[in-house]
Amino acid sequence: MTDPSIASVLGAAEQRLAAAGVDSPGTDASILLAHAWGLDGRGLSRARLMGDPVPPAVVPVFDALVERRAARVPAQHLTGAAHFRTLTLPVGPGVFVPRPETELLVDPVLAHLARTRPDGGGRVVDLCTGTGALGLAVATEAAGTSAVGVEIDPTAVGWARRSAEAVAADLAGAGSTFIVVEADASDPGAVRKVVDDRLAGTVDVVVSNPPYVVADGTTTAPEVVDHDPPSALWGGGDDGTRLPRGIIAAAAHVLADGGLLVLEHADTQGVLLREASIAAGFARVTTHADYTGRDRFTTAVRQSHLERK
Numbered sequence: 001m002t003d004p005s006i007a008s009v010l011g012a013a014e015q016r017l018a019a020a021g022v023d024s025p026g027t028d029a030s031i032l033l034a035h036a037w038g039l040d041g042r043g044l045s046r047a048r049l050m051g052d053p054v055p056p057a058v059v060p061v062f063d064a065l066v067e068r069r070a071a072r073v074p075a076q077h078l079t080g081a082a083h084f085r086t087l088t089l090p091v092g093p094g095v096f097v098p099r100p101e102t103e104l105l106v107d108p109v110l111a112h113l114a115r116t117r118p119d120g121g122g123r124v125v126d127l128c129t130g131t132g133a134l135g136l137a138v139a140t141e142a143a144g145t146s147a148v149g150v151e152i153d154p155t156a157v158g159w160a161r162r163s164a165e166a167v168a169a170d171l172a173g174a175g176s177t178f179i180v181v182e183a184d185a186s187d188p189g190a191v192r193k194v195v196d197d198r199l200a201g202t203v204d205v206v207v208s209n210p211p212y213v214v215a216d217g218t219t220t221a222p223e224v225v226d227h228d229p230p231s232a233l234w235g236g237g238d239d240g241t242r243l244p245r246g247i248i249a250a251a252a253h254v255l256a257d258g259g260l261l262v263l264e265h266a267d268t269q270g271v272l273l274r275e276a277s278i279a280a281g282f283a284r285v286t287t288h289a290d291y292t293g294r295d296r297f298t299t300a301v302r303q304s305h306l307e308r309k
């Protein structure tokens with residue numbers, strides 16, 4: 001019998017995953033085949049172009065991965081890696097898998113640092129850091145940044161530290177640092193202490209993707225409900241904004257005048273969090289949409305004492 005072609009193996013897997021309700025069955029099948037084969041995405045494309053058959057030893061490994069994905073285990077938990085902007089971060093049970101829409105938050109942070117710290121030296125706090133995705137992306141893309149990730153869950157703190165180790169060369173290349181502190185990011189006093197201890201009391205940017213999901217029973221995807229840690233999901237309160245409001249309060253407490261807050265939230269929370277930001281002393285409060293056109297994050301500038309008068 002001849003070894004199976006890549007197209008036939010992927011086609012069968014795509015059908016299996018689609019039948020199991022997986023959102024992007026074709027993409028996930030390719031990711032899992034590359035992983036089972038020990039290739040990266042480019043290597044799999046090259047093998048496809050060359051018409052290479054799938055080696056017999058790879059097939060059962062791939063089939064087992066496809067079955068686990070069909071049981072709705074996230075693809076990133078199966079490969080042990082999540083891609084976030086230019087970085088590949090280790091992930092697994094106990095940490096929130098960073099999402100593509102969160103990558104958008106990095107752009108306004110970089111633009112603000114380029115404008116206000118053109119020679120580097122930016123000080124950035126990533127509240128609710130999880131894997132450290134946001135803080136690490138900023139620190140590796142903006143040279144000379146001192147970034148601190150704040151996370152309450154000790155398991156996630158461990159993952160964030162592993163992430164920092166995984167991208168240590170990128171951090172060093174950028175001349176930046178990223179450290180992780182276990183603390184309550186919604187407690188302004190606790191965040192103040194972190195900033196005083198680690199960033200000498202001044203912060204240019206607070207960036208945050210906090211828990212904000214509304215616990216109204218509409219979030220049912222098994223990948224989320226069964227595999228993201230509960231502490232990463234539920235925002236609290238009737239509208240899911242209890243934690244995000246705490247982040248706004250903490251940011252107002254530690255940002256320098258003119259400092260920037262970049263806060264991810266649900267598409268239903270734009271107005272609520274704009275109002276909360278203005279009430280906390282922020283100006284130029286703007287809600288931004290994600291790739292699907294839904295409200296996804298808000299930027300706000302800590303008002304200077306002059307403006308506030």
Ligand SMILES: C[S@@+](CC[C@H](N)C(=O)[O-])C[C@H]1O[C@@H](n2cnc3c(N)ncnc32)[C@H](O)[C@@H]1O
Pocket residue numbers: 096097098099102127128129130131132133134150151152153156183184185186208209210211212229231232233243
């Ligand atoms: C939605 S996940 C986001 C993780 C990461 N920022 C990202 O974008 O992928 C929220 C994270 O906040 C953490 N968290 C929840 N409540 C917290 C709190 N009060 N203080 C600090 N971290 C908290 C959770 O453990 C989780 O890692």
